[in-house]
Amino acid sequence: MTYRELSAQALAEQDYDSFLTELQKSLTDGRRDPNDVVRDTLFDIYLRGSQPEIENLSLGARVVFHNFDPRNITTEPEYYTDIDAKLYAERKPFIWLWQMFDHSPLGQNALLAHRFRRMLAPLIFRSVGENFKCWQFVEWSFGYNLSFGNNVVIHRNVLLDDRGGIDIGDDVSLSDYVNIYSHSHDVYDIHKVLTPPTRIGNGVRITYHATVLAGTHVGDHAMVGTSAVVTRDVEPYHIVVGSPAKTVKVKDPNSMA
Numbered sequence: 244m245t246y247r248e249l250s251a252q253a254l255a256e257q258d259y260d261s262f263l264t265e266l267q268k269s270l271t272d273g274r275r276d277p278n279d280v281v282r283d284t285l286f287d288i289y290l291r292g293s294q295p296e297i298e299n300l301s302l303g304a305r306v307v308f309h310n311f312d313p314r315n316i317t318t319e320p321e322y323y324t325d326i327d328a329k330l331y332a333e334r335k336p337f338i339w340l341w342q343m344f345d346h347s348p349l350g351q352n353a354l355l356a357h358r359f360r361r362m363l364a365p366l367i368f369r370s371v372g373e374n375f376k377c378w379q380f381v382e383w384s385f386g387y388n389l390s391f392g393n394n395v396v397i398h399r400n401v402l403l404d405d406r407g408g409i410d411i412g413d414d415v416s417l418s419d420y421v422n423i424y425s426h427s428h429d430v431y432d433i434h435k436v437l438t439p440p441t442r443i444g445n446g447v448r449i450t451y452h453a454t455v456l457a458g459t460h461v462g463d464h465a466m467v468g469t470s471a472v473v474t475r476d477v478e479p480y481h482i483v484v485g486s487p488a489k490t491v492k493v494k495d496p497n498s499m500a
């Protein structure tokens with residue numbers, strides 16, 4: 244899908260670029276602990292200005308201050324016993340920065356936020372192709388089990404549960420409120436977690452509010468209709484709708500743009 248080219252005023256563009264360049268450098272050049280960089284960046288974004296002595300802050304302000312530091316917070320996936328704690332810890336500062344940025348006054352500004360998320364994505368995910376475009380409030384589980392091909396677009400409020408692994412191909416579009424899972428629980432024993440990987444082929448479109456269950460493969464150029472629940476593999480070029488999702492049409496490969 245083609246998007247309009249949009250930009251801010253010259254000074255804002257310059258400041259956005261400088262902010263991202265400096266931030267990327269300080270997160271990756273090994274001179275500072277990324278946790279410290281994230282803490283200071285979030286302080287700057289949310290509260291602006293230089294940091295006060297913590298002893299001079301009210302108790303509530305101290306709690307806010309602690310919350311900016313990835314070492315003082317936990318996320319839901321950290322409680323899962325199948326987590327690779329080392330792999331998660333390596334990317335946790337970047338994950339926290341992404342999520343807190345999204346909830347900050349800056350998160351809604353796509354001119355800055357697309358570049359911001361594109362800068363962080365390779366630090367978090369298993370692999371990321373070219374032209375990765377991600378809108379606000381996207382969440383995932385581990386990050387290190389998630390890979391994206393080229394030209395992937397992810398819209399608002401998408402959940403990518405990569406506990407068992409999710410592979411997303413090239414030219415894929417995930418619409419608002421899509422959920423893709425790669426874990427489930429045994430029906431008799433909730434403690435038994437099943438983590439079959441889920442694959443989304445090239446050219447797939449998963450439309451608004453659809454859910455793809457763990458272990459399924461959505462074949463190349465398939466389309467999942469609004470609110471569908473994919474419980475079984477989807478054949479290439481098939482359009483599926485409903486719950487459980489069933490084929491209603493098959494695209495003609497010769498008519499593809």
Ligand SMILES: CC(C)(COP(=O)(O)OP(=O)(O)OC[C@H]1O[C@@H](n2cnc3c(N)ncnc32)[C@H](O)[C@@H]1OP(=O)(O)O)[C@@H](O)C(=O)NCCC(=O)NCCS
Nearest residue numbers: 416418450451466467468469470471482483484485491492
């Ligand atoms: C999947 C979709 C594209 C199918 O559109 P289509 O090819 O024009 O199909 P039709 O409208 O001819 O529908 C075929 C049948 O499936 C039904 N159907 C279509 N979408 C459905 C849905 N999401 N859930 C349940 N049934 C659906 C139709 O009622 C019709 O049933 P009928 O034959 O009994 O009348 C469309 O329903 C859809 O979900 N679009 C989402 C919007 C979109 O494109 N989002 C992309 C954002 S990036």
